[in-house]
Amino acid sequence: MAVLALAGAASLVAGEPAAADTDPALMAPVVPMDLVAAGPLAAPGPQTACIDVGPPCGYITPLMDIDLPAKPMCGLGKIRFSEEDRANCLPLPANGGSVVLEGTLTWGWKISDDGVYPNDPMTDIVINFPGASGTPDWMDVQVEPSEFRISTATLADPQYLVTDTTDPAAPVFWYHFERPIKVTVTRTGDPTAEDLAKLHSQRQPPPDIQPVFVKARSNPSGNYYTSAFAVDIIQFDARVPTAGLPVEKDSPAPQLLAVLAAAVLLARRLR
DSSP, rough: OOOOOOOOOEEEEOOOOOOSSSGGGGSSSOOOOHOOOOOOOOOOTTTSTTEEEEEEEEOOEEEEEOOTTSSTTTTTSSSOHHHHHTTTTTEEEOOOOOHHHHHEEEEEEEEHHHOOOOOTTTEEEEEOOOOOOOOOOEEEEEEEEEEEOOOOOHHHHHGGGGOOOSSSSSSSHHHHHHHEEEEEEEEEEEHHHHHHHHHHOSSSSOEEEEEEEEEEOOBBTTTTTTTTEEEEEEETTTTTTTTGGGOOOOOOOOOHHHHHHHHHHHHHOOO
């Protein structure tokens, strides 16, 4: 089996357990026979969290991650934001323009700790990409494919059962569902002068940096599988495409508004 490395666990938010209203016949735990034969699930070693009872031993809270390897970091994760970080940001596209990033969506859990439980065969686990409130209404985010379905058959498919052999004496089993995705961010309109002034005066994200959020969600299924969420952030330098930004009639230019906003902030600090 392949060696697995799951990334981005810090971006995950676990959901609540599903309601216990499933057919009692689904309550019996299920463990793939090839994993039972392998040993660690049948007789868990000290590296597992289920040493006293053996898996399965609780709810399955999936880990989900969005990985866009070509995305510039643009200072993400740094305490201090420098001009060098800004130079590594994507320029905000002109109105009607798009930025396309390809990556992967992963969903799974650590079988060695949590075992394998049945889902509700009438309720597939569906991963989709709802919009996020932090994305401005003049930016649109689309993910292709728009959803993935994990059925009872998918959960039992051995191609998704992988082993981390980093420690050969204590192999760790995972369920690892991975699919390629394409994220398209399109500028569908123009920020207002108020939007630009707010961008210039904000502290987090840094001034003139416009974040766009890519969010994934999976629903609960049966009595054991909880919902999961993942979020990735794409940051744009909003200073660059000034030629494409609006200058409203009878309104000062965006650059002047930015200077005025900075002057107001300075005056408040001097009080």
